[in-house]
Amino acid sequence: MKNQFFVDSDSLSSEAAAVKHRLENDPSSRTNHMEYMPGMEVIESDVCDNVMGHVRSFDYSSYTAGDVRAALEKDTCTIEDFKALLSPAAEPFLERMAQRARIETGRHFGNTVYFFTPLYIANYCENYCVYCGFNCYNHINRMKLSMEQIEKEMKVIADSGMEEILILTGESRGQSNVEYIGEACKLARKYFRMTGLEIYPVNTDEYRYLHQCGADYVTVFQETYDAERYEQLHLLGHKRVWPYRFDAQERALRGGMRGVAFSALLGLSDFRKDALASALHVYYLQRKYPYAEMSLSCPRLRPIINNDRINPQDVGEKQLCQILCAYRIFLPYVGITVSSRESAEFRNGIVKIAATKVSAGVSTGIGDHESKYSGKVSEEQHGDEQFEINDTRSLKSMYRDISKEGLQPVMNDYIFL
Template identity: 45%
Template structure:
């Protein structure tokens, strides 16, 4: 069964009924459980559970420390192209925006890679917009082959590829993890936010993670862009997605990310505002339900928020970030979104140590899985 079929079967799930029935006793009962169902997760995301934020945080912190210890892995994104044929209403890289477009030459790719690796970063996330005629698969493959000489592990956050393309990149040792956010799991709403380009195909994007998992990818990161749909409905879908992947691909490392929308696009107003308290409730609820999943926190959030949320479930953070193409070699394009935490890699390392965390720069080497 595909995940699309799993999600379809949940379309009539009685959200309102379940949330209406939640009371303090139910929240306490869930907090005393060792294993949570998705219904339990929704109880922890309910309004009455907002009064239990501290005990939720305590429990989430204890689980995180037990499973991951006092360590946080660092990575940096590397944008190599911002050409894009999609028309996503919230994104500054969208096709219709007259922005400073840039695609790195292979020489520039290498310069960026060297500049980032000098900061001590060994795990990199390579990003492009979705313009397969411009940032072609061949361009991507060749860029990754250059980047692979400078890092131990490479993730990609690019347009959806075919299974065969993932297989080629993985077997060549050019990447071993994939980040793809569904943006919103709400099919109807998805169409209103994605008004053109290949990304308007909801199901093609939804099935991307499975395509990569079937090629024995090492790790995947999933998530919804918070601010597009009702938070609990998105959380429900993300939880189903994580459970499905855990069961179908038990040897793939699954991570979650909860990016809040922070658009640069003028006149775009998020459909839903997710407050700090709601985000903490969301992350702690997921940590309690999924003790062993990774949770990534990006620089969309402020340094203060990131420092304080880290003990509650975070396992991986970005640092030394530029969301511009060429941002590390001094000729940057327009940025994709506004970042809120501008700390360099060394500043992040310093602050992690001060907060009782060991910054881990190296947690895997792709050479270990190559035949």
């Protein structure tokens, strides 16, 4: 089923609807997605050229079973080997890839599985990204938590035993500015051992400020590395600028962050090319910043409020597993995170093969942890979710399930320095 992203809310004024339709239907009404907007820092870097050179010339139909076999027999997986592992020719080798991936995961991470949970503190957004529940034209309950509310949410989460938190916002500098996010990081330092951020991309000095506030890990999803497809999906706002987003991790590292996380949102474009680009983005940045910690995620498209037909297209669980095994074999030292977008069954299986970190006790809504964790009905207002999650298990039940699989749940392996 091809995705139908465009949904009109009844609450849109006719003028707003007209602007929206024009953005959707008339490419000339949209800004140049390759051009930086005022205030956006430009850094000198060869990483993007290195990555995209490979992606442009990647013809995955040219790889054969022989290439895949050769890749699996080698000790060190080259970029060419990795391309073979991502190709359709590798699909019949999925079990062998999983066996090899499991060995690599064990060698580098033992039997450990790390836990974290996301905390959305605001869902205001100034962008029109057609697949996202927070997009500015989607009619949802908007909310931005006060510091008191953030602290209350953090207490509830910390009481559940969680020690790593990922703070998220919608992409709105106006509603959730860097200082606001920085204050949230300072609060997080009180309750958690490790604080990550998944917010709109910012400049190096702003990353440095957020690091000083206590954040040490920055996640930015490129969504799709296919710039032309990106242009058709991100129609309005700062997020429209593809290269500024691409360089976000590098700015974060220059700003002093310990680690960075990457991903494409699988299902938006050609997933094999997006998987290649994601891994090469890690590969080239690691060569340039060898001390940095890196991790990859692998989100697939999910339904959102007001559009339950959004789906991950041709990226089935087998394809997702193939990508994750290929990531693990090519980048054995890199963390792999699998979020609650995926089912409990998939996550229980993939932690035995390739994944090293999972979220638990997840809400992608705003200010609803107390009601979701305790079942207590609250009079307070909540903000709506970014997307529908699949795996709703609490930390307690995930901890139990992971242990049952013979793996070792780890709440923290980190010191803020």
